[in-house]
Amino acid sequence: MTDYKTIHGKKIKFQTTDLTMSTATEGELFYSDSGSEFKVGVNVKAWASGGNLNTGRVSGGGSGTQTAALYASGQIPPGPGTADSEEYNGTSWTEGSNVNAGRYEIGGTTAGTQTAGLIFGGNTAPGWNGTTATEEYNGTSWSNGEAMATTVSFLGGSGIQTAAFSAGGRTPSSTNNSQEYDGTDWANGNNINTTRQSLVGVGTQTAGMVAGGEAPGGGTNASETYDGTNWSNGPNLGTARYRLSGSGQVYTASVVFGGRFNPPAADKAQTESFDGTSWTEEGDMSTTRQQLSGNRGTSSAALGAGGYVTGGGGTTNATEEFSASTTLKTVTDS
Numbered sequence: 001m002t003d004y005k006t007i008h009g010k011k012i013k014f015q016t017t018d019l020t021m022s023t024a025t026e027g028e029l030f031y032s033d034s035g036s037e038f039k040v041g042v043n044v045k046a047w048a049s050g051g052n053l054n055t056g057r058v059s060g061g062g063s064g065t066q067t068a069a070l071y072a073s074g075q076i077p078p079g080p081g082t083a084d085s086e087e088y089n090g091t092s093w094t095e096g097s098n099v100n101a102g103r104y105e106i107g108g109t110t111a112g113t114q115t116a117g118l119i120f121g122g123n124t125a126p127g128w129n130g131t132t133a134t135e136e137y138n139g140t141s142w143s144n145g146e147a148m149a150t151t152v153s154f155l156g157g158s159g160i161q162t163a164a165f166s167a168g169g170r171t172p173s174s175t176n177n178s179q180e181y182d183g184t185d186w187a188n189g190n191n192i193n194t195t196r197q198s199l200v201g202v203g204t205q206t207a208g209m210v211a212g213g214e215a216p217g218g219g220t221n222a223s224e225t226y227d228g229t230n231w232s233n234g235p236n237l238g239t240a241r242y243r244l245s246g247s248g249q250v251y252t253a254s255v256v257f258g259g260r261f262n263p264p265a266a267d268k269a270q271t272e273s274f275d276g277t278s279w280t281e282e283g284d285m286s287t288t289r290q291q292l293s294g295n296r297g298t299s300s301a302a303l304g305a306g307g308y309v310t311g312g313g314g315t316t317n318a319t320e321e322f323s324a325s326t327t328l329k330t331v332t333d334s
Contacts, residue, residue, distance in 0.1 A: 045273070045300065046283040047320045051092035055084050056317030058308045059107040059122075059154075062245065062293035063137075064114035066090060066301045066321055070137065071293055072119050074306065075104035077315055080125040085137070087114055088303070088319070097141045101133045105153035105170065107245055107293045107307075108200040108213075115139030116161040120181070121169065123153040128172040134181070136161055149179050149186045156201035156210040158248070158296070163205040165189070165226065168213060170197040178231070180205060192231045194222045198242035200294070203251030209234065209274070211256055214242035219261040223274075225251065235278050239270045245294035247302035247322070252276030255299045255322060258307060260290040267310050271322065273299040287318050300324035 053071060060074025067090030076082055081102035086093040103122030112118035117137030124131050130153050134145035148166065155169030162183030169175055176195040179186050192210065199213030206228035213220050221240035224231045241259030248254025257271040269284040285304060292307030302322040309316050 045271075045322065045324045047271070047285050047304075047322050049286065050090075050303070050305075050319035050321045051088070052319060053093050053306055053317040054086055054095060055082070056315045057082060057084070057104075057306050058291040058315055059104040060293045060306060061106045061117075061119040061122075062110050062295045062303070062305065063112040063117040064088070064295050066295065066297045066303045066323075068114040069295045069303050069305075070096070070112070070114045070117045071305055072117060072135075072137070073099050073103050073106070073122070074293070077308070078126060080129075081122065085142070088305075093319070097137075099135050099142045100144055101131060101135065103131055103133065103153075106155065107243070107291050108198065109155060109157035109166070110200075110202060110245070110247060110294050110296050111157055111159050111164045112137070112161045113296065118145075118159075118161045118164055118181075120145075120157065120164070121148055121152045121155050121166060123170075128170075130170070130172065134186070145183075146181075146185050148181075149188045150175075150177050152177065152179075154197040154243075156199035156213065158201040158203050158208055159205045165201065165205045165208055167192050167201060167208075167210045167224075167226070167231075168196045168199050174215070178226075190230055192224055193233055194220060194224065196220055196222075196242070198244075200244050200246040200256055202246050202248030202254040202256075204249075207251060209248075209251035209254065211237055211246070211274075212241050212244045212259060214262075218263055219259070223279075235274075238272055238279055238281055239268060241268045241270070243290040244268070245292050245304060247294045247297040247299070248274075249296050249298060253299045255282070255302050257285055257294070257302070257304055257322070258289050258292045265310075267308075275299075282322075285320055287313075287316060287320065289313075289316060289318075
């Protein structure tokens with residue numbers, strides 16, 4: 001007689017003791033003899049508290065990974081842009097070298113690594129004092145790069161030190177401009193489809209994505225993907241917002257979080273991951289906030305730092321780490 005289970009699928013394993021969370025895999029079903037029940041490995045994504053920034057601020061630039069991150073510049077309201085930068089080792093932040101031109105309104109940019117960081121554009125002082133300044137970090141000090149082709153702040157951008165992009169932003173009105181950087185020069189690229197500012201960028205210069213932002217009328221849930229030449233409309237976010245941030249070396253394994261929506265005015269804690277096809281709602285951040293900074297991590301290892309908490313919270317130095325882990329769940333009939 002044909003054994004159907006040898007042709008299709010896997011037999012359910014019999015375990016005298018439970019698998020551990022480190023040995024179980026997502027979707028793995030087994031029978032636990034010790035508990036007399038069926039169990040399955042489930043992938044859980046959640047936020048946990050990390051080490052606080054030394055200086056709480058808003059709208060700085062984020063680079064690097066969850067265990068080797070960089071937070072550069074930003075604003076300590078109501079002042080001008082600060083020159084401070086800090087480095088994160090997965091546990092705590094330490095002071096790094098100052099940038100040459102303090103600026104803020106760059107929180108939607110996640111470009112470079114901790115030892116090859118990149119910041120560009122932004123606003124230097126309250127009101128409209130936009131800058132085209134580009135700076136590169138070598139892990140020790142910041143040096144000036146080529147100026148951007150167009151002055152812009154509250155932009156969305158991503159990439160690496162030698163191949164980055166900027167899209168949308170404030171000029172001081174909202175723009176659909178995009179630009180590309182090759183490590184030496186900036187050049188204007190093709191326009192994005194939805195004019196907006198305060199959006200977030202993830203991915204690379206030839207495979208990038210922007211999402212969210214503030215369009216006429218309030219926050220938008222629109223996303224667009226980039227192939228290095230053209231922008232194409234992508235799936236909408238589940239939650240429209242602007243002044244959000246994100247993480248994603250590869251846009252098909254990225255995550256966005258936080259932000260604000262208007263009207264009515266309300267900060268957001270929602271987190272959504274993207275797999276290249278659709279957005280999935282994940283666990284909320286512990287601290288609802290806007291104008292925070294992300295990094296170039298992944299959809300299962302991201303970092304959110306700083307930002308502004310409305311309702312009396314003010315500027316925060318809180319850091320949160322977004323991680324995925326496999327946990328065991330008991331199978332029931334409910």
